[in-house]
Amino acid sequence: MKERLTDTIAAIATAQGEGGVGIIRLSGVEALEVALKCFRPTGPIEERRLVYGSIISPLSGRLDVGFLAYMPSPRSYTGEDVVELHCHGGPLLLREVLSAVVDSGARAAGAGEFTKRAFLNGKLDLSQAEAVIDLIRAQTSLSLSSARGRLEGGLSRRVGSIKAPLLSLLAHMEAELDFTEEEIDGLPSEAIALKISEAAEAAGKLLSTFNEGRALREGVATLILGRPNAGKSSLLNALLQEERAIVTPLPGTTRDVIEETLEVRGMPVRLMDTAGLREAADEVEAIGVRLAMEKVGTAGLIIYVVDLTADFREDIEILSGLPEDKTIIAANKMDKDAGRLGEALTAFERFSIAPISAIKEDGLEALKDLIFEKATGVKTAMETPVGELISSVRHRDCLVKCVEALQRASSALSTRLPRELVASDIRASIDALAEITGETTSEDILDIIFSSFCVGK
Numbered sequence: 001m002k003e004r005l006t007d008t009i010a011a012i013a014t015a016q017g018e019g020g021v022g023i024i025r026l027s028g029v030e031a032l033e034v035a036l037k038c039f040r041p042t043g044p045i046e047e048r049r050l051v052y053g054s055i056i057s058p059l060s061g062r063l064d065v066g067f068l069a070y071m072p073s074p075r076s077y078t079g080e081d082v083v084e085l086h087c088h089g090g091p092l093l094l095r096e097v098l099s100a101v102v103d104s105g106a107r108a109a110g111a112g113e114f115t116k117r118a119f120l121n122g123k124l125d126l127s128q129a130e131a132v133i134d135l136i137r138a139q140t141s142l143s144l145s146s147a148r149g150r151l152e153g154g155l156s157r158r159v160g161s162i163k164a165p166l167l168s169l170l171a172h173m174e175a176e177l178d179f180t181e182e183e184i185d186g187l188p189s190e191a192i193a194l195k196i197s198e199a200a201e202a203a204g205k206l207l208s209t210f211n212e213g214r215a216l217r218e219g220v221a222t223l224i225l226g227r228p229n230a231g232k233s234s235l236l237n238a239l240l241q242e243e244r245a246i247v248t249p250l251p252g253t254t255r256d257v258i259e260e261t262l263e264v265r266g267m268p269v270r271l272m273d274t275a276g277l278r279e280a281a282d283e284v285e286a287i288g289v290r291l292a293m294e295k296v297g298t299a300g301l302i303i304y305v306v307d308l309t310a311d312f313r314e315d316i317e318i319l320s321g322l323p324e325d326k327t328i329i330a331a332n333k334m335d336k337d338a339g340r341l342g343e344a345l346t347a348f349e350r351f352s353i354a355p356i357s358a359i360k361e362d363g364l365e366a367l368k369d370l371i372f373e374k375a376t377g378v379k380t381a382m383e384t385p386v387g388e389l390i391s392s393v394r395h396r397d398c399l400v401k402c403v404e405a406l407q408r409a410s411s412a413l414s415t416r417l418p419r420e421l422v423a424s425d426i427r428a429s430i431d432a433l434a435e436i437t438g439e440t441t442s443e444d445i446l447d448i449i450f451s452s453f454c455v456g457k
């Protein structure tokens with residue numbers, strides 16, 4: 001995305017599809033001038049007030065009637081002059097209005113260009129800009145709260161609170177380095193070490209919110225696995241509270257992967273019911289088994305359903321190939337054979353086990369708690385305010401860099417290396433934090449971040 005900030009961009013800002021109202025947004029120095037070539041107002045244009053008028057194409061005449069809103073710089077989303085044209089929300093109509101605006105001198109905006117301008121003009125920092133797209137894409141109310149909190153600066157403040165003491169420490173140390181000749185009293189090493197370890201601890205704590213933040217932002221791909229007839233489809237249906245998958249007493253009922261989204265303790269969970277794992281009876285079933293196993297690598301979580309009324313030998317064998325840290329066992333059919341739970345607990349002691357009855361819908365709440373805990377690494381939401389969670393690999397990598405730099409600083413200090421070296425590691429840790437909020441982020445990374453946005457945002 002190599003754009004100049006001097007040109008005026010335009011895009012359809014409302015969703016694709018039919019709607020009561022559709023909005024074309026323009027941003028740039030010529031936004032009003034361009035818009036007025038396509039809009040004949042019935043009254044004076046006033047800042048931040050809707051004015052009624054005709055929407056026209058300079059080439060083909062009247063397109064629609066609607067409103068114009070003018071938000072002059074700097075009090076606008078992008079910080080530039082912004083104009084919105086509100087018309088009827090038909091996809092073809094909106095495309096015609098956009099063409100008229102482009103014919104009048106605007107350039108069609110690329111993905112995320114409005115938000116990128118808001119960032120470049122200092123309206124949002126980078127972690128806030130990233131939260132805009134998360135707000136739009138949020139699938140559960142908790143994901144939404146998390147995005148909203150970050151957009152309102154929750155994460156930025158948290159990062160700032162780690163950065164501020166480091167900045168003041170660095171300022172002290174640099175002043176000291178400048179005045180060594182005059183032999184001013186230096187900071188004692190213990191005081192520096194304490195500041196470094198406090199910052200490292202705070203950064204480490206923030207880093208540990210990654211699993212929860214990512215689970216809220218992206219959802220968790222959860223695979224339901226088990227032997228035929230274990231009750232995988234029954235569990236899917238029970239969790240969804242809907243007869244989504246076919247359930248029969250015949251083993252080998254499910255063949256395709258059936259996917260549905262569920263909310264678990266505020267976290268979006270993408271459940272995938274699969275074919276029972278066994279030497280398949282026919283080709284279709286064999287394909288189903290292969291599809292199920294292929295998903296193991298990419299799944300964030302596996303719910304392995306064990307049938308308490310059946311033999312565990314094959315389960316033990318299958319489970320030996322599954323990752324312990326992301327597998328939960330649902331010991332099913334408790335209504336029929338609760339007596340074998342003890343045997344199951346022993347046979348599968350390496351795993352977290354939830355006793356359930358899919359048919360009676362027993363044990364599902366405890367299973368959901370376990371799903372949340374396994375996916376996020378925390379027992380319940382809200383141990384950290386959701387608006388302060390780090391939620392992307394980018395954030396995580398910046399924090400890892402920060403913690404590593406602080407560790408280097410600490411060992412440089414304890415091995416009595418020159419203070420310059422300690423200071424330079426502290427500076428590196430500050431730079432890594434500043435990358436989260438975008439103060440030191442490279443143009444390439446900005447391009448990657450904003451190109452994942454939708455056009456018009």
Ligand SMILES: Nc1nc2c(ncn2[C@@H]2O[C@H](COP(=O)(O)OP(=O)(O)OP(=O)(O)O)[C@@H](O)[C@H]2O)c(=O)[nH]1
Pocket residue numbers: 226227228229230231232233234235246247248249250251252253254255274275276277332333334335336356357358359360
């Ligand atoms: N008693 C009892 N029966 C259950 C329970 N859950 C499932 N079943 C029965 O077990 C049989 C198989 O259930 P499904 O949900 O189709 O099992 P599945 O694991 O999806 O089977 P495949 O798709 O063939 O791999 C059905 O007759 C269900 O009614 C349970 O909690 N208790």
Ligand SMILES: [Mg+2]
Pocket residue numbers: 232233234245246247253254273274276
């Ligand atoms: Mg099934």
